[in-house]
Amino acid sequence: MTGTLFRRVLFGLVALFMAAPLIVIAGVSVNAQRTLVFPPVGFSMRWYGSVFTDAAWRGSLTASVVVATLAAALAVCIAFPLSWFLWRRHAPWARVFQMLGTAPFVLPPVITALGFLAFWTTVGAYGQPWTVVVAHGIFFVTLPLVTLSLGFASIDRSLVEAASTMGADDRTILRTIVLPLIRPYLISGFAFAFVLSLNEYIVAYMAVGFTLETLPIKIFNSLRYGYTPTMAAVSILFVAVAALIFGLIARFGDLPKLLGAWSSKD
Amino acid sequence: MRPEPPRRIADYSPLAFPAVMLTVFFVVPFGIMVMVSFFRRQQGGFYTPDFVLESYARFLSTFFGGVLSFSLGLAACVALICVIVGFPFTYELARAKRWVQVSWLVALLSVLSLSEVIIGFAWSTLLSRTAGISNLLVWLGMMDKPVALTPNFGAVLTGMVYQAFPYTVLVLYPAMARLDPTLMEAARTLGSHPLKAFLTVVVPALRNTIVATFIMVFVFALGSYLLPQLLGRPQHWTLSVLITDQAVYQSNMPFAAAMAVFLVLVTLSLVGLALLVGRKDAAT
Structure with a gap:
């Protein structure tokens, strides 16, 4: 079915576009170090903690x-x-x-x-x-x-x-x-x-x-003061x-x- | 039971609180803004009551003309891309299984409700040199070293399309959901190729919806105030950014107010046009 194929491709591309920036910031948010790098180096949930502790x-x-x-x-x-x-x-x-x-x-x-x-x-x-x-x-x-x-x-x-x-x-x-x-x-x-x-x-x-x-x-x-994983x-x-x-x-x-x-x- | 007209004063009582709130906190601020646009600006961020057209006269500058035409052009590009992609997307969405539709609607609403601050931050990270998409291309061996893809016009456009796309789908969705499915079936039964049937039956049937959606997305894109700042250079600033800048950083309230009044007039005439055009579709 060409119709279904078209739908799948279209949905896939749109999903990729909508998800891409979120995937990147999700990756950045679990970085072990303070700088923003992607793919993440190490894994840490401490930035999530700092939202509540800072x-x-x-x-x-x-x-x-x-x-x-x-x-x-x-x-x-x-x-x-x-x-x-x-x-x-x-x-x-x-x-x-x-x-x-x-x-x-x-x-x-x-x-x-x-x-x-x-x-x-x-x-x-x-x-x-x-x-x-x-x-x-x-x-x-x-x-x-x-x-x-x-x-x-x-x-x-x-x-x-x-x-x-x-x-x-x-x-x-x-x-x-x-x-x-x-x-x-x-x-x-x-x-x-x-x-x-x-x-x-x-x-x-x-x-x-x-x-x-x-x-x-x-x-x-x-x-303004630079990007941090907490953001x-x-x-x-x-x-x-x-x-x-x-x-x-x-x-x-x-x-x-x-x-x-x-x-x-x- | 038909709704009855209010007879006694007490019948009006539910209206009291909403009417007072909306008048005091929407009509009055709006009125003050219009008044301030005619006030005279003093040095140091103050303004005095007056009736001068000084702020409006600044519209005639080439700088303002440049910003205005850039804002309108950018909004038009955003609306065009969103409608071209969003139209077939929403058509397919409205025909997908119910759980697929619901999942997409939840996802689109979540993105639509995201703060411009977050969208700007996410895209500037995605397009950055250290954490961006170019790292992926380097890793795949398609590029030598990572590059920064922001700030530039492409980044502003991408960010704004990202912000406006969910809105486009949600504006198109009701018309698409109510579109008579037999139209397409008839075309297919008569031997038409799906693409041809789509272009010759669905698109013309929803022509006015498309125009109305284009205008609504255009207006939505005109309201973007942070993405041009976060993803672009000063030459990519739009009218919304300029209004914020004049009001907050330059402390020129009269000029900011005059631009705002102008933006309101542009917006209202466009929305009026969209409503007029949107009414006409018979196929839905």
Whole structure:
């Protein structure tokens, strides 16, 4: 079958291209010596250890995880009531807020970053650690917004009608019907926002670049003083975390469906 | 049950928090940015409220023209390569077994979510003299001694294609997944060679999707701000890099803001065009 052969060759080449840089940094990260050489000389896992034992790297790791958790939570807190309202009520003008939620994701990231830099400077909060949480929360609101809109669209409205006829108010409907059905979409929206916030550089840099080093900022700052195997180890950890989280979403959810609707939101 | 229009004030209550947050932290910052682009720059990184077109006037310089045309050209190259490779790839992906599809989607999402810092670091290592791909060629006896393949234009282009490729596939995926499989079957039954059927049936059926994807990837590539710095030389800097540089290192907020406003206008008109074109495909 020529079709299958073509598919195999194409998939193989793309896989090689996508994996090549990751293979090299994985090799570099287990070097026994301090310089970056490939193929690796000796084998050592100490660079992975140093991500957690070195005070500076551990500080960045903690900062990144805290920021990503809070920002993803904020994004969900904004997206949930919005998508609930859009689903529950017929109010076309409220779509404006949906557009506002999508805009930062469509525009080049540097725009949002610069907007926040100007904003925090103007209100005098520039450099405060919490500003990056707000910035990321807004920047990534698109992701829970998309997954939740999709989730709401999949809810059978007759369930809500039945509950409503039997006297349930909005609060009861939300708690007993909507939340259990929407939970997988809520979790994947949170997870998408979390992973992207963990990796985000420019918005974080312009908000708190000189006061708080998140991991991407720390890696970038370290690049100027030369490459170390620790950076490679951190990078591999990032790839692993992302693959693990998306793997879990695929395992417990319907990833093709989730992505199939991703761009049909427009 | 059809959604009811809100009647009482209380019906609007779920909207309150999202509306306030998005207005205060997106619309207002955006507005401030637009205002700052008209402010007058002072020595030492400060700016005073004013209404001058000084920052916009700098667009007319040959330097800015050079950066702009380089950014657009680079983004176009990236989008072209991504669509040419991504289109047949996504077509095959959407027809592969479900577990193959899911594995690829997980892998592509993982790469897509990677920080530009990490992608830049990984590629500059891969293309470096000490740890790079040239060592492999030396080992295979195809080269005499390892060479550095970065910084140059090829390195920037490779890095950006790497970053944009997963995005391209994910933009194409929904249309490909929904493409009517009988189209291809009909062509094959009538005796068409698979390649010919692909080129004469699938490609024309998704013509508008291809154009819309090209534009979306183009916009995505315009946003790349670290790869040109990490993998290229200053002459390979793009508009996004220049905005960051002016805002952070040159402390020229008005000029950075003016360039940002310009970039927004370019982006929005392109996205509008993509939406307009993307709607038209009937075959999906």
